Amino acid sequence: MDSPNDTATAVMPYVTAAIDAYGTGVLARTRELAADTEMARGARILQRVFGRGDAASREVIGRVAGAKPDDETCRTALRLALAAELRADPLLRFEVAAMLPRTPA
Numbered sequence: 229m230d231s232p233n234d235t236a237t238a239v240m241p242y243v244t245a246a247i248d249a250y251g252t253g254v255l256a257r258t259r260e261l262a263a264d265t266e267m268a269r270g271a272r273i274l275q276r277v278f279g280r281g282d283a284a285s286r287e288v289i290g291r292v293a294g295a296k297p298d299d300e301t302c303r304t305a306l307r308l309a310l311a312a313e314l315r316a317d318p319l320l321r322f323e324v325a326a327m328l329p330r331t332p333a
Contacts, residue, residue: 236311246270255281
């Protein structure tokens with residue numbers, strides 16, 4: 229079983245792609261979510277973890293949206309926020325892990 233930190237790290241490519249594509253409105257996106265793209269998967273994960281977003285989650289998403297792609301400080305803050313949510317709710321961690329594409333063994 230993956231730890232919350234492992235799961236948070238695994239979802240980062242998807243959630244950052246969604247934030248890069250949709251910006252701070254990522255938690256409100258609904259139309260594109262049926263698509264099987266990296267951005268849609270990331271938006272679904274962010275919405276599952278943060279819901280419509282409290283002030284703290286909107287702030288960290290806003291920092292990532294406004295940052296340069298190589299700004300590791302902002303992306304680390306997002307990964308840590310995701311890990312904290314996943315640590316607080318083990319069922320959520322399993323649900324989010326199930327949203328990731330399966331890799332062949």
